[in-house]
Amino acid sequence: QLLYLTASSQIQAFDKDDRPKTTQPITISVKLQNASGTATFTAIPYIGITAQTPIPLGGTGNDRTLLPSQWVNPDWTTIAITATLGSLTDTVSILE
Secondary structure (H helix, E strand, O other): OEEEEEEOOOEOOEOOOOOEOOOOOEEEEEEEEOOOOOOEEEEEEEEOOEEOOOEOOEEEOOEEEEOHHHOOOOOOOEEEEEEEEOOEEEEEEEEO
16 A cells, blocks of 8 residues: 655745745645545644644645645745555655
């Protein structure tokens, strides 16, 4: 059994005023091998190595989205997105 995450991008680009350069969402998808079901997602922003309050993701099922507008704190350096299904888990990081 295998669960792994893919992301349409792992970088959120910002302009000089700390505003996202794009309105395109980042799509995060769970891929399953020899397993079935819907994963649980957690998205935790970080400032350096310090975890912040989790944020919600859009979408349903095993495809979720992170909108540029959700990057509300310009001090966030990373948003770590983890998917879990039973004992299977994987994490992808979206970087500023």
